[in-house]
Amino acid sequence: MKALLRYREVWLLAAIVVLIGLISTRFPGFADPANLRQVFNDTSILMILALGQMVVILT
Numbered sequence: 932m933k934a935l936l937r938y939r940e941v942w943l944l945a946a947i948v949v950l951i952g953l954i955s956t957r958f959p960g961f962a963d964p965a966n967l968r969q970v971f972n973d974t975s976i977l978m979i980l981a982l983g984q985m986v987v988i989l990t
Contacts, residue, residue, distance in 0.1 A: 955962040 949960060960966055
């Protein structure tokens with residue numbers, strides 16, 4: 932378990948889960964599957980562009 936906590940990605944995932952939990956307590960419909968699907972649908976183009984830029988930077 933200690934070896935797993937050395938990775939920054941684990942802490943980032945934990946922060947995202949905590950934020951979603953906090954927002955869900957304030958706005959109950961936030962964690963609804965339909966809302967999450969809509970959020971991912973709205974940001975999908977931006978994610979594709981970001982992945983393309985990442986490939987350009989890495990090569």
